[in-house]
Amino acid sequence: MSIYGDYIKSVIRTVPDWPQPGVNFRDITPLLQNSAAFRKLIDSFVHRYQEMDLDAIAAIDARGFIVGAPLAYELGCSFVPVRKKGKLPFRTISETYTLEYGEAEVELHSDAFKQGDRILIVDDLIATGGTMLAAAKLITRSGGRVVETATIVDLPDLGGSERIREAGYNVFAVCSFTEDE
Numbered sequence: 001m002s003i004y005g006d007y008i009k010s011v012i013r014t015v016p017d018w019p020q021p022g023v024n025f026r027d028i029t030p031l032l033q034n035s036a037a038f039r040k041l042i043d044s045f046v047h048r049y050q051e052m053d054l055d056a057i058a059a060i061d062a063r064g065f066i067v068g069a070p071l072a073y074e075l076g077c078s079f080v081p082v083r084k085k086g087k088l089p090f091r092t093i094s095e096t097y098t099l100e101y102g103e104a105e106v107e108l109h110s111d112a113f114k115q116g117d118r119i120l121i122v123d124d125l126i127a128t129g130g131t132m133l134a135a136a137k138l139i140t141r142s143g144g145r146v147v148e149t150a151t152i153v154d155l156p157d158l159g160g161s162e163r164i165r166e167a168g169y170n171v172f173a174v175c176s177f178t179e180d181e
Contacts, residue, residue: 002047002048003044004040004041004174007037007040008037008040008044008152008174008175009175009176011037012028012031012177013026013027013029013030014026024179026153026177028066028124028125028152032066041067041152042074045071048150049148050074052120052147053118055077055078056072056077056078056112056113056117056119056120057077057078057079057119058082058119058120058121058135059080059082059122060082060122060131061081061082061083061084063123063124064082064122064123065081066124067150068081071120080108080109080112080113080119082106084105084107085105086107087107088108090109091109091111092107095135097131097133097134098130099128104130104131106134106135108138108142113139116143116145117144118144118147119145119146119147120147120149120150121135121139121146121149121150122149122151123135123150123151124151124152124153125151125152125153126149126151126153126160126161126164127155127158127160128158128159128163129159129164130160132160132164133163133164136149146169147170148171149164149169149170149172151172151174153174154171154176154177155177156178
């Protein structure tokens with residue numbers, strides 16, 4: 001957890017029973033609307049990664065872009081979007097992953113990385129880990145090396161961060177929420 005983790009967590013809004021009964025949705029919108037909190041969020045990532053000699057930030061569509069772009073700027077590395085299927089205009093490689101109610105697919109430009117590039121994957125939240133693992137597979141297939149996966153919120157009760165660790169990737173989350181919080 002980040003030094004600002006408790007503060008960041010306090011700014012995130014929980015919306016009960018959305019998008020369906022029994023689900024507590026963790027809404028980062030108040031965090032983005034609060035300039036001091038957003039700055040602390042980006043600073044949390046910058047402080048963690050400023051000495052890691054990264055080549056690129058791979059940010060997952062779409063909320064990962066919110067953190068990934070300013071982080072890439074601050075660290076002086078490239079920004080690479082990992083997009084939902086059909087959103088990239090050039091040659092792509094794709095990876096399918098399982099959702100709670102079906103499947104989805106993410107894509108990456110085939111020329112996004114050079115062999116051995118050091119990549120940080122960024123998204124807003126880890127739930128079941130499927131999207132993050134699909135992105136990691138794409139990056140590895142394209143020649144990049146995943147240094148770590150990073151997120152604003154981890155929902156450890158859903159098992160995603162554990163699945164990512166079991167696949168051999170490090171996980172960093174600024175804060176986490178259990179189901180009863």
